[in-house]
Amino acid sequence: MLEIKNLKASVDGKQILKGIELTIGEGEVHAIMGPNGSGKSTLSQVLAGRENYTIDEGQIIYKGKDLTEFSVEERAGEGIFLAFQYPVAIPGVKNTTFLKAALNSVRKYRGQEELDAAQFLRLLKEKSELVELRDDLLKRYVNDGFSGGEKKRNEIMQMAVLDPSFAVLDETDSGLDIDALKIVAQGVNQLRSPQRSMLVITHYQRLLDYIVPDYVHVLAHGRIIKSGGKELARELEEKGYGWIAQYEQNENALPSV
Amino acid sequence: MSQAQIKEVDKKIAEREDIEKQLSQSYKYGFSTDIEMEEFPMGLNEDIIAMISAKKNEPQFMLDWRLKAFEYWKTMKEPTWQNVTYPKIDYQSIYYYAAPKTDKDRPKSLDEVDPELLNMYEKLGIPLHERAALAGVAVDAVFDSVSVATTYKEKLSELGIIFCSFSEAVHEHPDLIKKYLGSVVPVTDNFFATLNSAVFSDGSFVYIPKGVRCPMELSTYFRINAINTGQFERTLIIADEGSYVSYLEGCTAPQRDENQLHAAVVELVALKDAQIKYSTVQNWYPGDKNGKGGIYNFVTKRGKCAGDRSKISWTQVETGSAVTWKYPSCILQGDHSVGEFYSVAVTNNHQQADTGTKMIHIGKNTKSTIVSKGISAGKSQNTYRGLVKIMKGAQNARNYSQCDSLLMTDHCGAHTFPNMEIKNNSAQIEHEATTSKIGEDQLFYCQQRGLSSEDAVAMIVNGFCEEVFKELPMEFAVEAKKLLEVSLEGSVG
Numbered sequence: 001m002l003e004i005k006n007l008k009a010s011v012d013g014k015q016i017l018k019g020i021e022l023t024i025g026e027g028e029v030h031a032i033m034g035p036n037g038s039g040k041s042t043l044s045q046v047l048a049g050r051e052n053y054t055i056d057e058g059q060i061i062y063k064g065k066d067l068t069e070f071s072v073e074e075r076a077g078e079g080i081f082l083a084f085q086y087p088v089a090i091p092g093v094k095n096t097t098f099l100k101a102a103l104n105s106v107r108k109y110r111g112q113e114e115l116d117a118a119q120f121l122r123l124l125k126e127k128s129e130l131v132e133l134r135d136d137l138l139k140r141y142v143n144d145g146f147s148g149g150e151k152k153r154n155e156i157m158q159m160a161v162l163d164p165s166f167a168v169l170d171e172t173d174s175g176l177d178i179d180a181l182k183i184v185a186q187g188v189n190q191l192r193s194p195q196r197s198m199l200v201i202t203h204y205q206r207l208l209d210y211i212v213p214d215y216v217h218v219l220a221h222g223r224i225i226k227s228g229g230k231e232l233a234r235e236l237e238e239k240g241y242g243w244i245a246q247y248e249q250n251e252n253a254l255p256s257v
Numbered sequence: 258m259s260q261a262q263i264k265e266v267d268k269k270i271a272e273r274e275d276i277e278k279q280l281s282q283s284y285k286y287g288f289s290t291d292i293e294m295e296e297f298p299m300g301l302n303e304d305i306i307a308m309i310s311a312k313k314n315e316p317q318f319m320l321d322w323r324l325k326a327f328e329y330w331k332t333m334k335e336p337t338w339q340n341v342t343y344p345k346i347d348y349q350s351i352y353y354y355a356a357p358k359t360d361k362d363r364p365k366s367l368d369e370v371d372p373e374l375l376n377m378y379e380k381l382g383i384p385l386h387e388r389a390a391l392a393g394v395a396v397d398a399v400f401d402s403v404s405v406a407t408t409y410k411e412k413l414s415e416l417g418i419i420f421c422s423f424s425e426a427v428h429e430h431p432d433l434i435k436k437y438l439g440s441v442v443p444v445t446d447n448f449f450a451t452l453n454s455a456v457f458s459d460g461s462f463v464y465i466p467k468g469v470r471c472p473m474e475l476s477t478y479f480r481i482n483a484i485n486t487g488q489f490e491r492t493l494i495i496a497d498e499g500s501y502v503s504y505l506e507g508c509t510a511p512q513r514d515e516n517q518l519h520a521a522v523v524e525l526v527a528l529k530d531a532q533i534k535y536s537t538v539q540n541w542y543p544g545d546k547n548g549k550g551g552i553y554n555f556v557t558k559r560g561k562c563a564g565d566r567s568k569i570s571w572t573q574v575e576t577g578s579a580v581t582w583k584y585p586s587c588i589l590q591g592d593h594s595v596g597e598f599y600s601v602a603v604t605n606n607h608q609q610a611d612t613g614t615k616m617i618h619i620g621k622n623t624k625s626t627i628v629s630k631g632i633s634a635g636k637s638q639n640t641y642r643g644l645v646k647i648m649k650g651a652q653n654a655r656n657y658s659q660c661d662s663l664l665m666t667d668h669c670g671a672h673t674f675p676n677m678e679i680k681n682n683s684a685q686i687e688h689e690a691t692t693s694k695i696g697e698d699q700l701f702y703c704q705q706r707g708l709s710s711e712d713a714v715a716m717i718v719n720g721f722c723e724e725v726f727k728e729l730p731m732e733f734a735v736e737a738k739k740l741l742e743v744s745l746e747g748s749v750g
Contacts, residue, residue, distance in 0.1 A: 048705050076707035088702040092720025101716065102706035109707065141720065158706065 001026045001197045002166055007058035008222075009046045015056060016042040018222035024166075027194040031208055032201045033233060034219035035241040040201045041085060043219070044170040047199075048082040049075050062166065076102075077109025081164035083155040085171040090142040095154070096124065098142045103161055127160040131187035149180030156187040167191075168199045173207035185210030205237035300349040303327065306455055309353065313424050313459075316431060326444040326454035333448045340640040340672055341609040343553060343580050346518060353456045353489070412472070419464040420475055423491050426462035433464055437495055441524040441561045441588070449520040449582075450557035453489045457522070460491035465500035465531070474730050476505040490521040496531035498564065503534040505733060519578075520555045529564030529591065534572070536729050537585075538737055541577035543608050551579025551608070558585035562594035562620075570597040571614070572728045574737045576744045579608060584642065586615035589623035589651075596625040599725040601737075603744050604637030604669070613642040613674075618651040618684075627658040630722050633669035634745055640672040647677075647684040655685045662692040663721050665714075665745065715742040 007020040016039045024030050034040050046053050047060065049072040060067040062078065070078060090098065103123075104114040115123065128138060131153040143151050152172055159167055169188065173181055188211050192198070200211055208216070208230065216232040217224045220241075226232065236243070298305065306327055310320040335346070413420050419430060427434055444454045465471055496502050506523075519541070525533050535558075544551025554577075560569035571585035587596025598614035616625035625645065633639040639662065647654045662671030673690050695717060703713035719726070719738050726734045 048701075050701055072701065072704040073707050073709055076705055082705050084702065084705075088696070088698045090699055090703070090717055090720050092723030093716055098703075098706070098716065101712065102703075102708055105709070105712065106707035162706065 001028070001063065002199075003059075003061040005059045005061070007046070007060060008056040009042060009053055009058075010056055011042065011053050016222055017046065019058070020219075020222070020224060022217065022224060024197050024199065026197060027192075028215065029192060029198045029200060029211065029213045031211075031213035031216045031230075031233060032199060032219050032224075033203070033205070033216060033236055036203070038219045039222040040203075040219055041170060042222075044082055044085075044168045044199075044201055047075075047168055048072060048080060073105070074109070076162070076164075077106045079163075079165035081159050081162055081167040083152075083159055083167065083169045083172050085174060087143045087146075087151040087155055089144040089146075091144045093142050095138050095140060095142050096121075099124065099158060099161055102158070106162055123161060128157050130160050130190055131156045132183055133157050148175035149177065149184075152176055152180065152184050153187065156184055156191070160187070160191055165195060166197050166199075168201065169211075170201050171203060172200070173202055173204060181207065182210060205233045208233045299352055301327075301351070301353055301456065305353055309456060309458070313427070315424075315427055318431070318435060319427055322438070322444065323455050326451050327456075329445050330448070330451040330455055333451060335448050339582055339611040339642070340638065340674075341580050341582065341611050343609075346553070348452075351518060409473070416469050416472070417466040418469060418471055419462065421462055423457070423460040423462050423493065426493075430462070430464070433495065434462075434493070437493060437524070437526055439524075441526060441559045442522050442557050447557060449555040450522050453491060453520045453522045453557070457489040457491040460493075460521070462492075463494040463502060463504065465496045465502045467497045468499040469497075470500065471502040474503045474505050488519045490519075492521070492523040493526075494524070494533060494535070495526045496528065496533045496567075498528045499530040500528075501532045501534075503730060504536070505730065506535070506537045507539050517550075518553050518555070521557070523556070523558040523585075525558075525560030525569055527560065527562050527564065527567035527569050527594075530566050531564065532568045532570075533560060534570045535560070535585070536733055537571075537573040537575075538733060538740065539573065539575045539577050539581075540740060543577050543606065544579045546606055552577065553580045554578040554583065555580075556583040558583065559588065559615075560586070560596070561588045562591050562596060562623075564594070565591040565620070566593045567591050568595040568597075570595075570599070570728070572597075572599040572725065573601070573612075574722075574725070574729070574740070575600070575602040575610060575612060576740055578610075581608075581610040581612055583610075583612045584614055586617070587625065588617045588619065589625065589654075590619045591623075592620040593622045593624075594620055595623070597728075598625075598627045598629070599728045600629045601632070601722045601725045601741070602630070602639055602641075603632045603741060604634065604639045605744060606635040606637060608635075608637045609640075610638070611640040611642055613640075613644075615644040615646070616656060618645075618647045618654040618656070621650070621652045622654070623651055624655045625657075627656070627660070628724050629658075629660045630725055631660070631662045631671050631673075632665065632718060632721070632741075632745070633662065633671050634665035636666075636668045638670045638672070640674065642674045642676075644676045644678070645686060647679045647681050647686075649680045651681050651684070653683050653685075654681065656687070658686075658688045659724075660688075660690045661721065662690075663718065664692065664694045667694075711742075711746060714745060718742075718745060 002024040004020050004022040007017050008015060009017040020043065032040055042053065046055065049070065055068055067075065100120045103120065107114055124138065133153050137150055137154065143154060146154060172184060176184060185207065200207065200213060213230055216228055216230060218226040218236060303324060306323050307320065310323055442450050444451055463475060494502065494504060525535060527533050541552040541554055562569055569587050573585060575581055585598060589596050596616050600612065602610045602612050604610050613629060614627055616627065627643060629641045631639040631641055641660045643658060645656045645658065658675060660673050660675065662673065664671055671692055675688055677686060679686065699717050700710060700713050703716060704710060708716065718741055722741065726737060729737060
């Protein structure tokens with residue numbers, strides 16, 4: 001599904017990603033963990049194609065295509081979805097209006113027929129139940145005045161509607177209490193399928209108790225320094241990020257996967 | 258001016274017409290033939306005003322009124338306080354009556370029209386046969402609205418509603434004209450309004466009788482003879498006790514006009530328990546990319562809530578003109594009367610807009626709401642200027658003002674001048690103002706969801722204007738949204 005080879009990327013002239021190697025197979029859920037400033041969010045922005053991030057070196061191959069050749073909206077059409085760490089408010093634009101325009105835009109890109117209002121509302125009703133999103137939130141303006149939990153649930157609901165084949169969840173757990181976290185995780189789990197891969201980015205292991213990944217990677221200083229199964233998350237939680245500092249002592253002696 | 262002098266002037270016109278008739282034999286399309294031949298001399302003096310009045314066969318009171326305005330205008334100075342700049346206007350080099358449009362001044366075919374303008378028609382989905390007429394091409398414009406207008410008129414007259422051209426009203430309803438003309442915007446009001454009073458060509462007149470709710474939106478589009486009312490338009494709307502009317506002005510298609518200076522006056526009068534809703538979509542030609550050839554739009558619009566519990570609501574979407582100077586205002590005279598102003602003003606390229614409102618609270622428990630949304634793109638300058646005045650006797654007056662500005666580039670400007678004069682301590686005044694640049698975060702968010710950058714901008718801007726758009730009649734709102742998208746295409750930077 002996705003293959004990242006020696007990816008180096010900068011923002012404002014400063015290199016943040018320093019050679020990421022990552023392969024994600026179809027239907028797999030990978031987690032990336034790392035301390036603040038390790039490059040987690042940069043990776044998500046680079047995958048989505050944000051303009052002010054430059055790729056200095058390396059490749060991102062998605063479904064056999066060079067992803068860097070696609071614009072942000074083309075990537076969305078190709079099936080890339082980013083659940084934002086800080087979802088953006090668009091005052092005056094109703095959630096449903098926004099999502100219908102977005103859905104029809106990606107459907108058009110995918111050569112599918114656009115949905116009319118009735119078809120769309122049926123789909124929306126079904127998907128919003130997935131994350132227990134109240135009806136009135138659909139009618140409110142996009143993320144405007146939403147609580148932290150409502151914003152994150154809204155992101156997952158959008159993901160459900162847009163039906164991506166590769167989703168990046170950027171710190172979806174941040175700002176959530178445990179109940180909201182469970183609801184969001186439950187929504188995500190229902191969206192797991194053999195056709196859909198996910199990259200879950202998080203600072204804490206907590207989220208991974210609910211969204212159990214197939215693989216866990218540790219990111220530090222712009223590189224993946226350790227990879228393993230889901231048990232790696234727990235190990236990391238127990239030992240803390242200080243534990244990875246030992247690897248930084250000798251960059252040539254990176255642990256093998 | 259004596260009757261003899263007027264006759265003399267008439268004779269001169271007749272002679273001129275004769276000569277011109279002979280000269281224009283080759284002109285065979287029959288498009289407003291009589292207008293083509295009425296070439297009034299350039300410039301402004303008592304004779305010209307008398308000619309205008311005579312041409313329209315006006316009663317003496319109308320001529321007197323015009324001359325009084327002109328007398329006063331001569332003592333006035335063009336205002337300079339507004340935040341716009343434009344080359345000095347020579348008022349003596351303007352034609353003041355149905356400016357003659359000879360074919361040689363007009364584009365002969367669509368090929369000669371500014372391609373940008375045609376591009377815009379295309380995007381707005383204007384039917385092909387209307388494009389030429391809108392662009393001012395010298396062809397016979399066939400409007401199929403004639404029959405529509407006739408049925409429309411019959412229905413209205415059954416209810417006693419008067420909806421006609423201003424000239425017609427002067428003849429048919431002189432008492433109403435005498436009573437209300439200048440009652441809201443006095444002849445001495447301001448430089449441009451006074452000029453308009455002296456030379457206005459035509460416009461619309463509406464009277465809604467007591468207790469009648471006008472069953473349809475009144476629109477100048479259906480008043481065929483409104484075409485070519487030209488640069489000095491005059492509108493008077495009277496809503497008698499307990500009546501209601503919604504009036505639409507303008508259309509979304511950018512209209513080309515050879516007259517660069519436009520100075521219209523609109524007066525609204527709402528009597529006891531009456532409501533007037535006045536919606537405008539203004540899209541005059543803004544000039545080319547460098548700002549050349551655009552319209553100067555200096556408009557005086559004012560409504561008087563004369564009776565208790567009356568309400569006047571202005572909603573405007575301003576996207577056109579090179580220079581706009583316009584402050585639709587409300588005089589809240591009746592107790593419990595309500596004034597509203599909802600505005601979206603868009604400026605792009607080199608456009609300049611200085612617009613806003615005045616809410617004058619005189620009566621007790623009067624209430625006003627101001628929602629102004631300014632969008633600046635390109636190198637344009639967009640100014641909100643408002644006045645909220647609470648007079649001494651206006652016990653418990655309330656005002657809420659909200660002025661938001663959205664910047665699309667780093668080169669444009671947004672300015673807000675909210676003025677308040679409060680002479681009664683019981684007043685409650687709230688004012689909110691924001692300025693924001695269109696967010697890169699918002700754009701990225703929309704694009705990540707699959708929207709193109711154009712669609713994303715349109716969506717964000719429409720969201721920004723939502724509070725105003727929802728005040729517009731529905732079809733008008735749909736058109737206005739489309740217009741905004743087209744006006745701002747490719748303008749993020």
